[in-house]
Amino acid sequence: MTIASDTKARPLTDLELMAHLYRRAGFGATRDEIEASLAKGYEATVEELLHPETQPDLQEDLINRYYIDVKEPSPAGCIG
Numbered sequence: 001m002t003i004a005s006d007t008k009a010r011p012l013t014d015l016e017l018m019a020h021l022y023r024r025a026g027f028g029a030t031r032d033e034i035e036a037s038l039a040k041g042y043e044a045t046v047e048e049l050l051h052p053e054t055q056p057d058l059q060e061d062l063i064n065r066y067y068i069d070v071k072e073p074s075p076a077g078c079i080g
Contacts, residue, residue: 014038025049
């Protein structure tokens with residue numbers, strides 16, 4: 001089987017490029033997050049991903065909900 005040399009892949013849309021950026025950064029994103037990033041622009045989104053310290057802190061209950069092991073450690077000697 002041969003592939004025709006004149007076939008070209010279509011260029012990605014801005015939405016597809018932004019989704020790809022989030023996947024490559026290791027996060028993934030919801031459609032709403034991707035669309036919000038589109039409004040900011042590609043370069044601004046890259047800067048936000050490179051500098052997470054500029055982002056607002058996460059709500060403590062969200063961290064505890066998804067990262068159970070982040071909760072405060074048990075007192076020394078206690079199990080559980």
